[in-house]
Amino acid sequence: MYSFNLRFPNGKSRAMTFSYDDGIPADLRLVELLNKYGVKCTFNINTAFYDDGNEPDNRLKKSQLKEIAENPLCEIACHGHTHPYYNALPMANLTNDIMKNRNASEAITDKIVRGFAYPYGPFNATSEAALKAADIVYARTTKSTKAFALPEKWLEWHPTCHHNASLELFDEFMGNVKPWQAPKLMYVWGHTYEFDNNNNWELIEQLLEKATKEEGIWFATNMEIYEYVEAFKELVFSADGNTIYNPTRFDFWALVNANWQPDSGKVIKIPAGETIRI
Ligand SMILES: [Zn+2]
Structure with a gap:
């Protein structure tokens, strides 16, 4: 074997993921579009606003969040219990905020919640340490890369772009x-109230329509991307690379023996729990 590159499920070389913040009523309109097009999305929630049974009109109700969490197209992730600046608090405050956020998110959704989006975007070494201690496995920033690479550090997951630049x-x-090359990931983030404020729901619908006409894109939640890419690292190879054991619960795809020629290489499947020879 002389090359080995990750490919997404069914050998796809592109993935798209979406991330929307704050758990607001306009999210429901986005969920309708996700249902219509079969596209997946992660919704990041601030749980302090539900603590006293007071569920204000500008936030989704617990029952609505639970419904979103049960939708197979959706993931609920943390976004700070009180939506504080994660680059401007001492460790104990941050740990307290993230643990409250995780506990409340898991109580509302009845699921394990390990994803995160930084409130307002900024982060530092303290916030990364606090998230790590809380077993948060990925954290999205608001720093658009305008690029399509998988993140180098999951706790500094920079998106491709805000939805305004997505089309x-x-x-x-x-x-x-x-x-x-590695496969491409397009990561789009935003707030659904922006579509109301800017009267541009057609922007996201156009993007979803365009994207779902393509056959080679894997639509995944943030967590599905994280789990697939991380588990892929657990593959075990023989010394010459031609025997591959997959000890995980995921079926994997890879492009092997590619060279400089455009259509070179072969896409292979490495089923969960199996050993294959190439
Ligand atoms: Zn926010």
């Missing part, structure tokens, strides 16, 4: 993935 970047995303 113009989509064509670039659909450009060639060279055989020797």
Whole structure:
């Protein structure tokens, strides 16, 4: 074997994921669009606003959050219990906030919640340590890369772009993935109230319509991307690389033996629990 590159489920070389913040009523309109197009999304919630049974009109109700959590197209993740600045608090405050956020999110959804989006976006070494201590496995920033790489550090997961820039970047995303390259990820984030404020719901619908016409895109929640990419690292290889054991619960796909030629290499499947020879 002389090359081995991760490919997404069914050998796809592109994935898209979406991330929407604050758990607000306009999220329900986005969920309708997700249902219509079969696209997945992660919703990040601030749980302090539900603590006293007071569920204000500008936030989703617990029952609505639970319904979103039960939708197979959706993931609920943390976004700070009180939505504080995670780069501007001491460790104990942060640990307290994230643990309250996790506990409340898990109580509302009846699921394990290990994802996170930084309130307002900023982070530092203290916040990363606090998230790690709380077993948060990924954390999204608001720093748009305008690029399509998988994150180097899961606790500094920079998105591709805010949804405002998504349509113009989509064509670039659909450009060639060279055989020797890693697959592409387009990560779009925002707030659904922005579609109301800017009266531009057609923007996200256009993006979803365009994206779902393509066959080569894996639509996944943030957590599904994290789990697939991380578990892929557990593959076990023989010395020459030609025998591969998959000890995980995931079926994996990879592009092997690619060279500089555009259509070179072969996509292989490595089923969960099996050993294959290439
Ligand atoms: Zn927020």
